[in-house]
Amino acid sequence: MNLKGKVAVITGGATGIGRAIALKLADRGAAIMIADINDEAASATATEVEEISGRSATFLTDVTDVEACEALAVATSDTLGPADILVNNAGIAGSPGWQERSFSTEEDWKRTYQVNVIGMSNVTSAFRSQMTERRSGRIVNLASIAGREGRPAIPHYSASKAAVISLTQATALELARFNITVNAICPGLLWTPMWEQVGDRYALDNPAYEGMTARQVFDALVEERIPMKKEQTPEDIAYTVAFFVSDDAKNITGQALNVDGGFFMR
Amino acid sequence: MDFDGKTAIVTGAARGIGRGIALELARRGSNVVIADIDEESAREVVALIQAGGTRANYCETDVTQQWSTDDMVEAALEGYGQLDVLVNNAGVGGAPDFTTRKVPNVDDWQATFDVNVYGIVNGMQSVEKYMTDRGYGKIVNIASVAGRLGRPGFASYGASKAAAINVSQAWAYKLAPHGINVNAVCPGLIWTPLWESIGDWRSSTDEQYTGLTPRQVFQRAVSDIVPLGREQTPEDVGAAVAFLASDRARSITGQALNVDGGIRMN
Numbered sequence A: 001m002n003l004k005g006k007v008a009v010i011t012g013g014a015t016g017i018g019r020a021i022a023l024k025l026a027d028r029g030a031a032i033m034i035a036d037i038n039d040e041a042a043s044a045t046a047t048e049v050e051e052i053s054g055r056s057a058t059f060l061t062d063v064t065d066v067e068a069c070e071a072l073a074v075a076t077s078d079t080l081g082p083a084d085i086l087v088n089n090a091g092i093a094g095s096p097g098w099q100e101r102s103f104s105t106e107e108d109w110k111r112t113y114q115v116n117v118i119g120m121s122n123v124t125s126a127f128r129s130q131m132t133e134r135r136s137g138r139i140v141n142l143a144s145i146a147g148r149e150g151r152p153a154i155p156h157y158s159a160s161k162a163a164v165i166s167l168t169q170a171t172a173l174e175l176a177r178f179n180i181t182v183n184a185i186c187p188g189l190l191w192t193p194m195w196e197q198v199g200d201r202y203a204l205d206n207p208a209y210e211g212m213t214a215r216q217v218f219d220a221l222v223e224e225r226i227p228m229k230k231e232q233t234p235e236d237i238a239y240t241v242a243f244f245v246s247d248d249a250k251n252i253t254g255q256a257l258n259v260d261g262g263f264f265m266r
Numbered sequence B: 001m002d003f004d005g006k007t008a009i010v011t012g013a014a015r016g017i018g019r020g021i022a023l024e025l026a027r028r029g030s031n032v033v034i035a036d037i038d039e040e041s042a043r044e045v046v047a048l049i050q051a052g053g054t055r056a057n058y059c060e061t062d063v064t065q066q067w068s069t070d071d072m073v074e075a076a077l078e079g080y081g082q083l084d085v086l087v088n089n090a091g092v093g094g095a096p097d098f099t100t101r102k103v104p105n106v107d108d109w110q111a112t113f114d115v116n117v118y119g120i121v122n123g124m125q126s127v128e129k130y131m132t133d134r135g136y137g138k139i140v141n142i143a144s145v146a147g148r149l150g151r152p153g154f155a156s157y158g159a160s161k162a163a164a165i166n167v168s169q170a171w172a173y174k175l176a177p178h179g180i181n182v183n184a185v186c187p188g189l190i191w192t193p194l195w196e197s198i199g200d201w202r203s204s205t206d207e208q209y210t211g212l213t214p215r216q217v218f219q220r221a222v223s224d225i226v227p228l229g230r231e232q233t234p235e236d237v238g239a240a241v242a243f244l245a246s247d248r249a250r251s252i253t254g255q256a257l258n259v260d261g262g263i264r265m266n
Helices: A016-027 A039-053 A067-080 A106-132 A155-178 A192-204 A214-225 A234-244 B016-027 B039-052 B066-079 B106-134 B154-176 B192-203 B214-225 B232-243
Strands: A007-011 A031-036 A056-060 A085-088 A135-140 A180-187 A255-257 B007-011 B031-036 B057-059 B085-088 B136-142 B180-187 B256-259
Touching: A007 A067, A007 A106, A016 A031, A016 A085, A016 A234, A031 A039, A031 A067, A031 B180, A039 A056, A039 B256, A056 A067, A067 A106, A106 A155, A106 A180, A135 A155, A135 A234, A135 B192, A180 B007, A234 A255, A255 B232, B007 B016, B007 B066, B007 B106, B007 B232, B016 B031, B016 B039, B016 B085, B016 B136, B016 B232, B031 B039, B031 B066, B039 B057, B057 B066, B066 B106, B085 B106, B106 B136, B106 B154, B106 B180, B136 B154, B136 B232, B154 B180, B180 B232, B192 B214, B232 B256
Parallel strands: A007 A031, A007 A085, A031 A056, A085 A135, A135 A180, A180 A255, B007 B031, B007 B085, B031 B057, B085 B136, B136 B180, B180 B256
Antiparallel strands: none
């Protein structure tokens, strides 16, 4: 219960990896603000959180909308108290229908950058004063192993996640003097709704994956590329977030840690 | 607790960072083998751990000798019945009189390679058969932030620590299919007997530090290069090792995690 009395905000916290992070931090005692664009799923996750830690709230948030992010910060402070922990998890893989196209469109590039990078910056800026005023805070940004090396088929996504790693370093340097740590996690291969899209896209024009279902593409990649020969889980990511926001990691900042079974070692 | 009923070996655990790692693992329930060549200091760590309620013993170990790390592993298995974690922490700054030289000589290059690189390899080679047969094991190697970027002056130490990261990756690949995680931790600025020597070395060989005590040299380095503005501690490194050696990090392998207040951002 090392997060008792802490307030954690999780963007994209309603489903998938974000939901797992919310439940894990609740399990450690934190009050949780679920900021998501999917209000119905957010409420369902908030109900689960309340059964664990007793305190949660939701806020309908489009991270690309600066005013919505500022309203989220106010709502968090009003309902749960000022944020101690911010987990920037909200992200997308492309503009709608991207996985059915052979090439990334301008819209894919713009939309991905808007949500994954500018959205992250919007939310971080909105919570900045709550943390700097108290000279304390923990920020964890969800990047991806796709950000470690340019990948074909998903260049727009890959580039946006490389930008997330860069943004993490810049924010870490900027906020270090306020005793705020900022780190990134690069998840490897997780079977989520997003990966279903990625699998469809890979099968589209890569001869190696022709005719395969998204899940078959996923399994093939796990076998080929992950030394540990296992897919990663939302819980794996949640455990790592819990480490970064704990006292154990008080002197770790600006790092990007791959949770990927050894897919990338840099 | 994460390490209830588990057994860890920590090399170089008599003093400094190794001592901090041993105490952190013990605090989380582990029995710990204190493998070192400094018997007197090692016995103090053993007594501290025993007073905390878990088991510990001193094992005289020269990590530069394969027979010695073989004996170390054999003794641990005899004494505790199982071995879950190996922390290859033993390290040197150079040959015993390295602080008297402005630049490293052949003895310094040899000593840093023998202990900081080959010592880790010996440790890994001594446990890999046991851990592979068991299909479980956690290895954490202590590198250094000095291994992230070559710098003039202390080139031999930095090169050996870069090699420590490299061998961690090599064994991570090799052992991943057997359910064994191998990771490295890169400590930043920590006030230890090694840093006392470095401070000594700088004040006697570099005129910008003339007249300063080793501790003053250290404090200047902290204020010059650590974004978070404070020194790191053996406990910080111990906590990071404890995370990487736990099942919470089961999907993390081949990574090198900087615990350095943001000195280098990976």
